Amino acid sequence: MLEISKLTKDFNGLRAVNDLDFSIQPGTINALIGPNGASKTTVFNLITGFLPFQSGEIVFNNQQVNKLPAFQISRLGISRTFQNIRLFPQISVMENMLLAMKYPKGEKLLSAILRSNEMLSEDE
Template structure:
C-alpha cells in the first residue's frame, strides 16, 4: 500500500475547477515531482493534502488514515509537513524558534508546566531545542551558530527557503511536501539543493513530493514525475518519458497549429 493515496480529489473555486478528479499515489521512500503549467492546481493539491483547504469530493488516505476533514495541525502530527511557494516563516521569531515551533505536535507540555518548570518540562525543552538544531544542521554551517538567534526576517532569500525546509523536517514527517523549493535560487544553490533532497530522503527516509518548475532539479531528483494540467493528471512516469510526452509538450507550449 502506498503511503499517500489520493482518489477522485476535486476542488472548485467559484466556477474554476482547480483539482479535477485527481488520483495520485506516493509510495514510501519515493521522490515524486509534480509539474505542470501555472494554474494547473499543484499548490491547491498541497493545500488539500495538508488540510489548509477542504476538498469538495474525493479521498486522501495517508498511512492508513483518511485525512479529509482533519485540521492542518492534526495532519502534520500524522506526519505530513510542507513548505510554501512564497516562503512563509515567522519573521519576528529567531531561526531556532521557527524550527522549534514545528516540534509542537511532538511535544505535550502545557501552560502549567511552563510556569512551574518541572524536570520533565526542562527535558522536553532541551529535546525540542536539540531537535531543532539538528534539523538546522542539515544545511551545514549556513543556519547554525550565531544564526540560531537572528530573526528569520534577516536571512537571505535562499536561507529562508532552507529554514523552511528545516522547519518542516523538524516536525518528524513521513511525507515532505516541497512547494517550489528552488524558486528564486541561483543555479549553484539549486545544484546544492538537489543533493540535499536526496540526502534527506536517504538519511531520514521520508517520502518527498515536490512541485517544481526548474527542470534541472526535477530531472536530478525525481524517481517519478507527475504532470498536472487543469487539475487533472495528464502524464506520469520517469522524467525522460514525460518530457517527450505529446500532451505534456502541448500543455506547456500549446497545441501545434494544425496544417491548413
C-alpha cells in the same frame, strides 16, 4: 503511504482539480510540476487540510484524513512549506533553521546546532 483518489476541487464553478488520483510510497521522492495556474498549490492545500474539496478521498498510512482539521493532519506527518525561503530576514540561515526544526525529545541545543551545520554543509 499517501493515497489520493478522485480528488476534485471547484472555485465558484471553476474546476481547479478534476478526479486526481495518485499515490506516494514511503521513502520515495516525487514532484508535482506544471505551469503557473495549474493548481499545484491547490493540491497541496487540499492534502494538508487548508482547503475543503468537493469529492474524493485522501488516505495517509491507512487512515482517511478527509474530515480532519489541518492541525491534526500535520500531527500525522503531512505538512507543507511555503515559498518564502527566509521567514525572518533579520536573522541568519542557521537561526531560521533552528526555529523550524523539530527537536526530538531530550535533544540539546548544541546537537541541534550541529545537525543544522550538517544540513547547511550538504547544501553547498
